[in-house]
Amino acid sequence: MRSKSVVTLSGISALALYSSMAVGSKYNFPEPQSVIARDIYDQHILLMWICLAIFVAVFGVMFYSILKHRKSLGYKAANFHHSTAVEFIWTIIPCIILIAMAYPATKTVIAMKDTSSPDMTIKATGYQWMWGYDYLQGEGEGISFYSKLSTPRAQVENKAPKGENYLLEVDNRVVVPVGKKVRVILTANDVIHAWWVPALGSKQDAVPGFIRDTWFTADKPGVYRGQCAELCGKDHGFMPIVVEVMEAGEYSKWVAAQLNASAVKTSMHVENK
């Protein structure tokens, strides 16, 4: 009996440890930065509470039974083996819970699929192993660049200490203005990739030969990091996505600088001819 209570105690404390680590730390979804990410975050929390309630109810009964209805305590087995009423009830109740879960989820699905009337449109193209971005419409139209991992190889090979944004840093960030609806059109050049920025609640596969889209509206300026989420070969783990959200004024300056730089490049190109 004693060894069993030790096992139970250690199990409970391990669970408590895990849960304390999870609550309010980096081990939940990242702090949501868009309305969709916020919806997702809230629904996840709601579902966790529902699951916890069911868990406690079901295993409360089961573990009570395990503790009390033991042969070693001399408990004699009953002989019942069905009850239509009970079985009916425990089929109906889960159905009701599921409807309660499906209702908010449906609203979010409809919202997240609505990519209409964006303020600006960016095309992201997956390559083995980097991203290409083309600003197609809205402020910044015409900007185009590649975005590659900038973590030095030495850090990956453990020859240099790893930085805070190890594997989550790129040479050219995708820059967008705050509070604007950004539609991201996705495709790929070779194999399937997936464009994912957790804080913005946006993940969409980039399929070669096809166009897919997703959208986000960032709430606050900041730098939000994500990774390719579809296995795309050798360096799948080394093609991050970094979105930098700027205030409108700063964004305009960034756009001007980018367009200016590419104009210089183009004119140099013309002169060389």
Added chain:
Amino acid sequence: MAAVHGDAHGHGHDDHHPSGIMRWVRTTNHKDIGTMYLWFSFTMFLVGGFLAMGIRAELYQPGIQILEPELFNQFTTLHGLIMVFGAIMPAFVGFANWQVPLMIGAPDMAFARMNNWSFWLLPVAGTLLVSSFFVPGGAAAGGWTFYPPLSTQGGLGVDLMIFSVHILGASSIMGSINIITTILNMRAPGMTLMKMPMFVWTWLITAYLLVLVMPVLAGVVTMLLTDRHFGTSFFNAAGGGDPVMFQHIFWFFGHPEVYIMILPAFGIVSEIIPTFSRKPLFGYSSMVYATASIAILSCVVWAHHMFTAGMPTVGQLFFMYATMLIAVPTGVKVFNWTATMWRGSMSFETPMLFAIGFIFLFVIGGFSGVICAIVPIDIQVQDTYYVIAHFHYVLVSGALFSLFAGVYYWLPKWTGHMYSETLGKWHFWLSMFFFNLTFFVQHFLGLAGMPRRIPDYNIQFADFNMISSIGAFGFGLTQLLFLYIVINCIRGGEKAPQMPWDGATTLEWTHLPSPAPYHSFETPPIVK
């Protein structure tokens, strides 16, 4: 003299069979074939486990230490393929071979020679898979789901994998036809369908699912093969094809496949819980209907693996609702098991411990399944460690724990010896501890944003990855203890009585001595 000897015994009762290696090569006996299935799957389990250890060793710390990214991808791919097709599925077929004839009072499987053939295809397929590591270009590295165009890029290893999947599929189809025929035609007089043991019911439904979806898998790998070598463009947009069509066809196989691996597990647990509760299974008929509904629903939910692939809103909603609906019959099963235990007279031998561990952890996997079914949340967790945690909760602490439970439960009948209860309990508690250490933390990794199938990660994921790796090494080592317990039990130990468990009611316990004779039920028992 020989002729006289033969006559004296009569051919029907002759226990003679070739000895040595030829006994196993030529056998048509369901017990021998079941044993071979189980040993084969355990061998593959060790191979797949070795690959898992490699994966976890690489992920022990950030940075690239042991496996270069290419090799890492080969490890994850083959780990998945070997565990699904080489370990879990053949193990359940092994159980079906041993137990279905014993539990329905049949002398053997319906097609005894085909049974031999469907087993002996497996080592060929397994060898093809494992040997693909040693061909130029290495093994397939596109994930166990081998999505094109990535898998179109691979080398010879991908072709070996395709052939291996073909052979495994042929073996599974033959095995299932055999099981269906046996169950439908060879039940003892009086055993109506609704009197069959739950394990037999779950396998009957599983076998139908296999016959339905294995040809689909064979079709999709053949299309991949012709895309790779014969100039077709099924999955190549440049030639008018669609890479996403592969995913639809693959998951039309792949989702029922998930239930192929869990329904027989439900069956095993539904035998063990009543036995050790000394009380009949609660809600037998609702259990049968729940199994059938899960099987039917499993065929219309495949695209929930593809919520990020890009689908119309209506498509996403349909697959979300259908997926959530599966929670209802699954819930019925869990409630029925709980009600079976309620006011029973329980004892906690190793099979019962594993069965309870199964229910406890499978429910956690079920919860994370419902969470993954919700499209908006799935958008975040798809292809992250959250999904890894989810399906290891249903496949390891689900399917695998039920297999352990089943092995401990039936070992006395198979070998005639009792296994060591003390060591069995150690096996359970160590497995339980290390399993949760490995996989519980992976939920957090996924939520925090760690994608799956990456050989290296940001330092924010370092602590939980280290915990997970330590758990994995512990879990791996613990399974060697299982091997030791089983070998010990085969070689000797306390003699098992005919009915070592007081609560057992199925025919193998009530009618057959332990060990079950080489030929059993030559005259069918009468079931009342």
